[in-house]
Amino acid sequence: MLQGKMALITVLVLGLLGGYIAYAGEANIMVMPSEIKWTDGPASLPPGAKIAVIEGDLSKAVPFTFRLKMPANYKIAPHWHPAIEHVTVVSGTFYFGAGDTYDMAKAKAFPAGSIMVMPATHTMFGWAEATADETVIQVHGVGPWGITYVNSADDPRKK
Numbered sequence: 001m002l003q004g005k006m007a008l009i010t011v012l013v014l015g016l017l018g019g020y021i022a023y024a025g026e027a028n029i030m031v032m033p034s035e036i037k038w039t040d041g042p043a044s045l046p047p048g049a050k051i052a053v054i055e056g057d058l059s060k061a062v063p064f065t066f067r068l069k070m071p072a073n074y075k076i077a078p079h080w081h082p083a084i085e086h087v088t089v090v091s092g093t094f095y096f097g098a099g100d101t102y103d104m105a106k107a108k109a110f111p112a113g114s115i116m117v118m119p120a121t122h123t124m125f126g127w128a129e130a131t132a133d134e135t136v137i138q139v140h141g142v143g144p145w146g147i148t149y150v151n152s153a154d155d156p157r158k159k
């Protein structure tokens, strides 16, 4: 079971990011908002999001920081990660809840400046506020990173 999970994580992580970006352990990283380079979000997330990896290589055992820009009403189904996740809301409002089921009543609206810290394998779900053009969150932790959906039917890689 655990081996299966690890194999799955490896597949997810390798699919997430190809390029190598410095991490703070080897170089200073000082980035202005205007210098952030956005690309289409990874296949592991529903289409429509943009990602900017600021630090690290998500497939490696090094610190990483990335931002995720989501359009209004963007939904991320219940899932978990192989490592601790720190989520900081940079702009907009991110609705975020803990648990295995997508239950809006169990989520809270987190405005810019909020931070959530979720231990490895804890389940969570979220969506971007409906009225903002975009909601940006920043995620940091130590890789290797990945995402596993509670219901595999929610995994965009399987659609």
Ligand SMILES: [Cu+2]
Pocket: 079, 080, 081, 085, 124
């Ligand atoms: Cu998450």
